[in-house]
Amino acid sequence: MSDSPVFTPVSEVGEFGLIARLQEVLGDAARSESLTTPIGDDAAVSDLGGGRSQVITTDLFVEGVHFDRTFAPLRALGWKCVAASVSDVCAMNATPTLVTVALGLPNNLSVEGAEALYTGIAQACERYGCTVAGGDISASARLVVSVTVLGEAETERIVTRAGAAPGEVLCVTGDLGASAAGLELLLRGKEQTLASGAPPEAAETSGDGSPTISLTPDAAPIDLGQFPTPLERHLMPQARLDRVRLWREVGFQPTSLIDVSDGVASEAHHLSIQSTVGVVVEAGLLPVHIQTMQAAEALAKRAETWALYGGEDYELMFTAPQEALEVLPKDSYAVVGNIVEPEEGVALRMPDGTVIPMEADGFKHF
Ligand SMILES: Nc1ncnc2c1ncn2[C@@H]1O[C@H](COP(=O)(O)OP(=O)(O)O)[C@@H](O)[C@H]1O
Ligand SMILES: Cc1ncc(C[n+]2csc(CCOP(=O)(O)OP(=O)(O)O)c2C)c(N)n1
Numbered sequence: 478m479s480d481s482p483v484f485t486p487v488s489e490v491g492e493f494g495l496i497a498r499l500q501e502v503l504g505d506a507a508r509s510e511s512l513t514t515p516i517g518d519d520a521a522v523s524d525l526g527g528g529r530s531q532v533i534t535t536d537l538f539v540e541g542v543h544f545d546r547t548f549a550p551l552r553a554l555g556w557k558c559v560a561a562s563v564s565d566v567c568a569m570n571a572t573p574t575l576v577t578v579a580l581g582l583p584n585n586l587s588v589e590g591a592e593a594l595y596t597g598i599a600q601a602c603e604r605y606g607c608t609v610a611g612g613d614i615s616a617s618a619r620l621v622v623s624v625t626v627l628g629e630a631e632t633e634r635i636v637t638r639a640g641a642a643p644g645e646v647l648c649v650t651g652d653l654g655a656s657a658a659g660l661e662l663l664l665r666g667k668e669q670t671l672a673s674g675a676p677p678e679a680a681e682t683s684g685d686g687s688p689t690i691s692l693t694p695d696a697a698p699i700d701l702g703q704f705p706t707p708l709e710r711h712l713m714p715q716a717r718l719d720r721v722r723l724w725r726e727v728g729f730q731p732t733s734l735i736d737v738s739d740g741v742a743s744e745a746h747h748l749s750i751q752s753t754v755g756v757v758v759e760a761g762l763l764p765v766h767i768q769t770m771q772a773a774e775a776l777a778k779r780a781e782t783w784a785l786y787g788g789e790d791y792e793l794m795f796t797a798p799q800e801a802l803e804v805l806p807k808d809s810y811a812v813v814g815n816i817v818e819p820e821e822g823v824a825l826r827m828p829d830g831t832v833i834p835m836e837a838d839g840f841k842h843f
């Protein structure tokens with residue numbers, strides 16, 4: 478046997494494989510009596526006693542991976558970093574309370590740039606009713622923003638990824654794929670601007686000042702002004718705290734819950750594994766905004782692919798027995814599939830009735 482050190486590229490095990498390996502290294506350091514939901518859900522849950530629980534979640538946003546400063550305004554970025562972590566708190570059916578923000582600042586970010594970032598952070602905190610309690614700053618080669626959000630809920634209201642049961646329905650809030658549509662539009666716009674050799678501020682406009690893009694030099698330019706919803710959903714998404722509040726008001730409790738940060742396909746796999754169930758998603762039932770459809774047509778892409786694999790929608794995906802949905806306003810959710818026996822795996826039923834296995838594809842970090 479060779480005694481040379483083992484070097485396993487992270488790409489060999491992937492993001493989730495690495496988390497599992499690190500969890501093993503942590504061993505008892507990742508377990509405690511009060512930690513009722515450990516690593517592996519949208520947020521960790523610890524029992525505070527007295528019928529209340531605390532949740533905690535961290536997300537990291539890295540320039541070039543999660544955002545591109547050539548098209549993401551810093552104020553929008555600040556908002557999005559908070560909204561994404563608040564979304565993980567909502568995905569436990571909890572309410573956000575405190576926030577900390579850690580920054581890695583490159584030397585091409587000005588004081589005014591940092592202030593713009595914090596204007597967005599402040600606006601999101603105001604919207605979601607949470608308070609910035611601190612953070613940290615370091616020099617960095619690229620802009621990095623890490624947001625930790627603490628939340629609270631009555632212990633009996635906490636919902637994990639693990640409670641789905643065969644016979645229940647699979648639902649989502651809002652619509653899907655708009656963020657991926659927005660990203661695609663922004664990337665094509667950037668490509669077009671670079672190809673034209675013009676600085677970004679010299680990009681063509683459609684007459685009313687909104688930027689236009691064209692896919693090939695001869696193609697008619699696409700007017701980004703026609704797609705405000707996908708652009709906004711990508712740049713400044715909303716966490717669905719409104720739904721968590723609604724559910725509380727009407728006394729609805731999902732059996733399992735996850736937020737759609739990586740796309741419906743990836744989240745369906747998480748529910749499947751953690752609830753030990755099969756999941757059938759109905760392709761024909763995926764709710765898609767009209768502007769997402771129109772963007773797909775304009776860019777010759779499929780909106781359904783964005784809904785399944787795009788991610789960053791930050792909608793909530795949940796399960797419940799059909800009859801439990803009766804207390805909910807009809808326009809507050811859409812049924813998108815069924816929970817079945819685990820042997821059936823995770824599948825996609827096409828509108829023509831054919832059922833195909835659904836891979837856990839989504840954004841791959843490694
Ligand atoms: N570096 C890490 N160390 C410990 N736990 C981690 C690490 N990275 C991710 N996790 C945990 O792994 C789980 C899955 O992470 P992730 O997919 O990022 O969650 P989400 O998509 O909900 O933000 C979460 O419980 C998260 O806290
Ligand atoms: C410039 C740029 N390229 C690509 C993307 C798309 N993207 C980056 S990360 C990601 C998935 C979500 O990020 P992740 O770090 O996996 O979030 P988590 O699941 O931990 O909440 C997607 C779709 C983007 N937002 N910006």
Ligand SMILES: [Mg+2]
Pocket residue numbers: 519565568735736737738
């Ligand atoms: Mg999540």
